[in-house]
Amino acid sequence: MARYEVNDAAVAKARDLIDAHQYVLESDWGLVAPNAEDGNRFLARHTWDEYAAWHLGLTVGASDDTKARHAFVYGDLRRVHRSGLIACVYRAAEWRHKKVEIAAHELLQRLDRTAGIE
Template sequence: MAITLNRDALRHAEKLIDAGDVVRDDRDAWSEHQPDADAENRMIERDGWETYASWHLGIDRQESDETKGRFSFPFGDFRKLRRSAILAIESRAAQFDHDEIARAAKRLLAKIDAD
């Protein structure tokens, strides 16, 4: 598995922060608010794979284009970026040596907390 930073998603996350579309929740809240498979499927049907991809900081280009397995490290509920998701990404990415994603999450967190 060769997960790399999804730069388009990073730009999307930065735009959400700039627009104030952020829920400033605590670390443990992500498990309650992370979209489940049904929500993901509805979103893909409604908005397509490109939009789905824009909500994930990780991308595995070895996986097929239109599969959920291609995308990892989700950072929002398809409406707003969630601080709790960024905290989870930073921790999990560092744990699995996805250093570029961990650094991006750290920068996003700093931007969220600065606003």
């Protein structure tokens, strides 16, 4: 099973987006999650560091400038999606990636506080 470390740059970007109210509260993550083609279009205009900032997990041992290095996408490459954070929490918990799970959970709580969800 792959091992992941928390991508601190992605956590910081997600916090900044949440604080700037750049989020979507209701979406079907299965429909809005970026696919491989979306990632390719993004990478055609942005750097690998910018791409990485949309992924809460980094695959241990994978080369930096590859899609295999990046896991647990939390937004649509423009805004944070609450459903994306929930998916990150769920997937990380399911596969016992505790540090990624906690990072995603903390971001979800921050988003809910910012949005006034009680």
